[in-house]
Amino acid sequence: MNGMHIAACCAAGLALFGTAVANAQTISRGQVIAATCYTCHGTHGVSPSDIPSIDYIPAERMIQTLKAYKTGTRYSTVMGRHSSGYSDEEIVETANYLASLQKKGK
Structure with missing residues (x-):
């Protein structure tokens, strides 16, 4: 019984660790892709020109907008x-x- 409890705890811990690693990888890829936006929209999405800043746009709105551009x-x-x-x-x-x-204050 004790061995099964330990095994279950280890399995749960590994599952949580895997989720944390997956989330970190997602953010990293998002960060890399976002860097391509900075050329036009400014560092961290704060535009120094007439091109709109994107630093204030909530994620869901940005997703909808980018998908609308993508589909035409x-x-x-x-x-x-x-x-x-x-x-x-x-x-x-x-x-x-x-x-x-x-959320991080840039």
Whole structure:
């Protein structure tokens, strides 16, 4: 009985550790992809030009907007081409990363 309890605890711990590692990898990929946004939208999404800043946009809104550009239901001269190069999963990861900067105060 004691051995089974220890085994169950170890299995649960490994499952939680695996989830934490997966989340860290997701944020890392989102961070890498977000860096490509900074060329036009400014470092951490704060634009120094007429191009809109994206630092204030909640993740869900950014996901919807990028998917609309990707499918062509929202028009832009550039963003449709950029969005079409990313999977839906990559769009979600990038939006979540950018939204996490808001919580950290950039």
